[in-house]
Amino acid sequence: MSLASLFGLGQETKNTGGLTGVHLIDFSQIVISTIVNTFEPTDNLPLEMVRHACLNTLRSNVSKNKQMYPTTVVCIDAKDGYWRRDVAYYYKRNRAKSREESEWNWEEIFKHMNTVVREVEEFLPYITIDLSKTEADDTIGVLTKYVSEKYPDCKILITSADGDFTQLHKFKNVKQWSPLLKKWVSCKHGSPRNDLRYKIMKGDKKDGIAGIKSPSDYYLVRNDGERAPSISTKKLLEPVFKLDDPCDSDLMTEEEKKRYKENEILLDFEMVPDNIRAAIIDKFENFKVPPRSGLFAYFVSRKLPKLSTETGDF
Incomplete structure (x- = not known):
């Protein structure tokens, strides 16, 4: 070598x-x-x-x-x-x-x-x-x-x-x-587009983003033990997956469409x-x-002897 x-x-x-x-x-x-x-x-x-x-x-x-x-x-x-x-x-x-x-x-x-x-x-x-x-x-x-x-x-x-x-x-x-x-x-939901729409509609709890049936700041203001309103897979999610524009239909209320747009800004990388x-x-x-x-000098200066012998892995 x-x-x-x-x-x-x-x-x-x-x-x-x-x-x-x-x-x-x-x-x-x-x-x-x-x-x-x-x-x-x-x-x-x-x-x-x-x-x-x-x-x-x-x-x-x-x-x-x-x-x-x-x-x-x-x-x-x-x-x-x-x-x-x-x-x-x-x-x-x-x-x-x-x-x-x-x-x-x-x-x-x-x-x-x-x-x-x-x-x-x-x-x-x-x-x-x-x-x-x-x-x-x-x-x-x-x-x-x-x-x-x-x-x-x-x-x-x-x-x-x-x-x-x-x-x-x-x-x-x-x-x-x-x-x-x-x-x-x-x-998880059949296509990249469906995965994105699922997240927009259901929200993303780890990021504090609530579903479209809840207020936008739901995870900050909810009471202990309070459960978010459910979003039906068959009545809402699956029909929305088939639409060109989820907000151009009567599947959602006007407030839900507004929340959809809010979540879309936070979750869609096109935004x-x-x-x-x-x-x-x-x-x-x-x-x-x-x-x-x-690399070698950097690892030595930081007292990383094992990594200094593995510079080829970097």
């Missing part, structure tokens, strides 16, 4: 010319999944431990896919809030409450993850997209469409367990892998604002990927 191959020299991920394969990684999701499945809430998690968890998780997901998907994009959740919160004050507010009640020291964990994000952007041979008011979901949604349309033969891999991304399976050559479940993610979309594409096209030659 040559020194070049041992230390991964001369193998920079480049974003020039035609792309053959793009790997979009939902950084926060895969790292948090690793942390909660590896440690206990009462464990002390210093920066060094969180750094190793982040980098080793990236290594694991990149190494087995980089031959088919040589362009890796690490997609980051913004630290200054989300554009969705600006249009829907209740968006993901329930997560903050859950974390306050959790035994995990999330404030410390996120602080360490932010440190590692800056290091990934500076030292790892990937395109790292960390933009104001932008979620990893936005980056994955925008780039899946952009790459599919600009490079029709390019293969795209989404690494995330998030069911929101099945709407993107409508694009050619898109696959989604869940590291948490260790299986391929597929549509990402133009300025956010343009910033993502610009960063993707113009990001200067750090050279692989700096």
Whole structure:
């Protein structure tokens, strides 16, 4: 084995010319999944431990896919809030409450993850997209469409367990892998369009988005034990799946149509604002990927001896 191959020299991920394969990684999701499945809430998690968890998780997901998907994009959740919160004050507010009640020291964990994000952007041979008011979901949604349309033969891999991304399976050559479940993610309701409409109508509790029969901020204001109004599969969901325009029918009340439009803005990646979309594409096209030659020195400087022998996996 040559020194070049041992230390991964001369193998920079480049974003020039035609792309053959793009790997979009939902950084926060895969790292948090690793942390909660590896440690206990009462464990002390210093920066060094969180750094190793982040980098080793990236290594694991990149190494087995980089031959088919040589362009890796690490997609980051913004630290200054989300554009969705600006249009829907209740968006993901329930997560903050859950974390306050959790035994995990999330404030410390996120602080360490932010440190590692800056290091990934500076030292790892990937395109790292960390933009104001932008979620990893936005980056994955925008780039899946952009790459599919600009490079029709390019293969795209989404690494995330998030069911929101099945709407993107409508694009050619898109696959989604869940590291948490260790299986391929597929549509649950027959098609990408149906999956999206199902979420719009039923809502997404983990993000604080209520169903169309409930007030928009239902998950913030409801009383303990209160149940949301049910949405019938046979009477509403299945008929809506067959329509060209769900709001151009008498299946929903005017209030339900209004709520449908509100949820559509939050859940449909086609609704990402133009300025956010343009910033993502610009960063993707113009990001200067750090050279692989700096990996070894970075790992040594951070006292990561095992990873320093595995630079080829990155």
